[in-house]
Amino acid sequence: MRITDVREKTFSIASPIANAYIDFSKMTCSVVAVVTDVIRDGKPVIGYGFNSNGRYGAGGLLRDRFLPRLREADPKTLIDEANDNLDPFRIWKTMMSNEKPGGHGERSVAVGTVDMAVWDAVAKIAGQPLYRLLADRYRDGQADDKVWVYAAGGYYYPGKDHKALQAEMQSYLDRGYRVVKMKIGAVPLEEDLSRIEAVLKIVGDGSRLAVDANGRFDLPTAIAYAKALRPYGLFWYEEAGDPLDYALQAELAPHYANPMATGENLFSHQDARNLLRYGGMRSDRDWLQFDCALSYGLVEYLRTLDMLKAQGWSSRRLVPHGGHQMSLNIAAGLHLGGNESYPDVFKPFCGFADGIAVENGYVGLPQAPGVGFEEKSELFSVMKTILD
Ligand SMILES: O=C([O-])CC(=O)C(=O)O
Numbered sequence: 001m002r003i004t005d006v007r008e009k010t011f012s013i014a015s016p017i018a019n020a021y022i023d024f025s026k027m028t029c030s031v032v033a034v035v036t037d038v039i040r041d042g043k044p045v046i047g048y049g050f051n052s053n054g055r056y057g058a059g060g061l062l063r064d065r066f067l068p069r070l071r072e073a074d075p076k077t078l079i080d081e082a083n084d085n086l087d088p089f090r091i092w093k094t095m096m097s098n099e100k101p102g103g104h105g106e107r108s109v110a111v112g113t114v115d116m117a118v119w120d121a122v123a124k125i126a127g128q129p130l131y132r133l134l135a136d137r138y139r140d141g142q143a144d145d146k147v148w149v150y151a152a153g154g155y156y157y158p159g160k161d162h163k164a165l166q167a168e169m170q171s172y173l174d175r176g177y178r179v180v181k182m183k184i185g186a187v188p189l190e191e192d193l194s195r196i197e198a199v200l201k202i203v204g205d206g207s208r209l210a211v212d213a214n215g216r217f218d219l220p221t222a223i224a225y226a227k228a229l230r231p232y233g234l235f236w237y238e239e240a241g242d243p244l245d246y247a248l249q250a251e252l253a254p255h256y257a258n259p260m261a262t263g264e265n266l267f268s269h270q271d272a273r274n275l276l277r278y279g280g281m282r283s284d285r286d287w288l289q290f291d292c293a294l295s296y297g298l299v300e301y302l303r304t305l306d307m308l309k310a311q312g313w314s315s316r317r318l319v320p321h322g323g324h325q326m327s328l329n330i331a332a333g334l335h336l337g338g339n340e341s342y343p344d345v346f347k348p349f350c351g352f353a354d355g356i357a358v359e360n361g362y363v364g365l366p367q368a369p370g371v372g373f374e375e376k377s378e379l380f381s382v383m384k385t386i387l388d
């Protein structure tokens with residue numbers, strides 16, 4: 001068994017939306033295909049992966065360093081002999097050879113993208129949906145058959161008034177979501193409060209609305225928002241300050257007793273550990289949003305899960321950023337608290353398999369082998385062009 005080809009192609013996911021920190025007018029996304037010589041249903045098994053929104057495609061890093069290392073490796077060193085499959089851990093080690101620790105930068109995006117494709121291939125070779133394979137290997141066969149998801153949107157874009165924001169949120173509720181998320185921090189506090197109140201008129205209760213500042217605030221601004229948000233009893237207050245400013249997060253906590261969330265821009269288990277060591281995050285109410293696709297993949301995410309356990313955190317406090325099917329499989333197979341969903345933005349990389357509806361805030365998973373990309377026709381028709 002061997003990898004016969006591995007390819008990357010960069011796609012545009014540009015749109016006019018903006019959060020408090022960036023607009024997405026030039027956003028791109030890498031897709032990777034890992035082609036194997038294993039035949040299933042008369043065809044070679046091909047694993048696919050892509051990187052999450054918010055970080056740009058990693059084609060340069062992939063072409064310069066990570067894909068050549070895989071191509072040059074002795075195929076025998078990439079195999080899991082016990083399971084007669086590819087070995088994601090050995091593949092990860094090969095990709096990371098001659099890489100110094102620390103300063104994680106964005107190579108974690110490149111490696112995370114390949115890692116997704118490798119796990120997709122591994123599950124296809126095993127003939128199982130990925131979440132079942134993960135539950136069998138790591139959770140005594142116990143998988144969740146549905147996953148809690150929330151609808152992320154509420155972006156700023158030119159000309160978007162309260163009415164449009166309310167219509168967007170109403171449409172998420174109409175599609176079965178119970179909790180929605182909106183952006184804050186790109187306009188003055190008073191204006192954000194009026195946007196929030198407009199959305200509360202639609203969702204009814206603060207416990208059904210999360211807000212996301214995308215790391216925009218300094219400590220005084222984060223505290224001013226905390227004080228203003230507190231009475232609403234929101235689902236969570238996300239990424240108030242710079243993702244690496246653990247002291248800010250810790251100093252904010254006493255000002256905000258309600259749940260907070262952060263972690264989407266921490267790309268390694270060491271950075272995640274620093275958040276738990278120094279960020280004042282509270283294991284009884286706060287949420288952690290590490291996204292495997294941006295942070296060295298599931299091989300690294302398993303280390304993060306071990307670290308979390310050692311620090312006394314439940315895996316149910318994890319709700320990954322990114323709204324992709326890979327994290328949905330991880331959530332179901334490894335017992336996370338839920339997953340993000342983007343019903344309308346970042347198409348076609350957002351959303352779940354065709355014909356699987358959100359019901360009362362929960363979504364099921366397709367039963368096809370792999371991550372389930374082939375079950376999402378709009379996405380797969382784009383993904384497969386990488387091999388043309
Ligand atoms: O706007 C973004 O960069 C995405 C984001 O923060 C989220 O989904 O939580």
Ligand SMILES: [Mg+2]
Pocket residue numbers: 212214238239264321
């Ligand atoms: Mg966010």
